[in-house]
Amino acid sequence: MRISVIGGGTIDEEDTAVAHRVGELLGERGHTLVCGGRTGVMEAACRGAKETGGTTIGILPSTDPNEANAYVDVPIATGIGNARNVLVALNGEGVIAIDGSYGTLSEIAHALDFGRPVAGIASHDVAGVETVETPEAAVKHVENA
Template identity: 35%
Template sequence: MNVLMEFIHGFRRLHFVGPCVTFFGSARFEENHPIYHSTRALAGAVAELGFTVMTGGGAGLMEAANRGAKDVGGRSVGCNISLPSPQAVNRYLDKWVTIRYFFIRKTLLIKYSFAFIVLPGGFGTLDEFFEAVTLTQTKKILQFPIIIFDRAFHEELLRHLDHMIEAGTISREDLELIVVADEIPVIIDFLRRQSIEKFLLQPEVKRLPRQWLFEKA
């Protein structure tokens, strides 16, 4: 019952966020780090396309992405996680929800998104990345773009993916789901073609909340 109520809480809170691009990334990068600045710029460009920027709602690169969206007047949302050492939400969010269970949080981060951008990060970021790849590979969700940002940081990961192909544990076609790019104009063009045009995305039409689901605008 707790799990069901948590899902309902998340769906109610995030129902009207519109088409999102979700940024997966570490909470540990400080504001003065170059990747913070490049993430902020990338998120701003994504928001200017009309997407809502979604993150895990915390500090570091999550904050940078949310901040970038706010820089250009875009919409910024977060799906925070409740931890033994509380993770405060960043101050660049229009709307957020705090979730107790990681698997529910991942569902919410993926449910509303038409693309995923993987930033430098740790175990949690890789968990989210492989969740999105697996769901796309197995056609549990549509083939939304998955973009790895910062090739230098992810060099070992990319090498390991090649090793998995050589070992026969994945196919080369599986890597067609993933794009590696460092240039913001390249990423924006890719999102325009593979998300907006491919899925015929339109500006969100405002709907009234459905009271029987206890939805809130």
């Protein structure tokens, strides 16, 4: 299963640990992680996935695939800026949101519009998002939806 992990580009240690654990779980369970390919939640989740043998895809806003974080296996340069948020949401069969601001909120909205299950950890509390407390619960939600 491809699962999109979305969230803040600048995060604290707690959210870094949560995103890393989400990535570990996805890698352990054989899922492919899709993200925006840059820093913060994206980098921590990719690192966790890579450490457990997972595959990572980064859908970048820029035209330069070299801007992806070091844990992205497949960087996809789009050159479309934040419009790439639609592609991040579309390319996961489920979405896990961690922290985040307006960009994350837009990805949540697109995911819900596409009918994707969305789990949120310390993220936006909006209708359609399953608010969970742990990485395990987030992964379980998108796997079972």
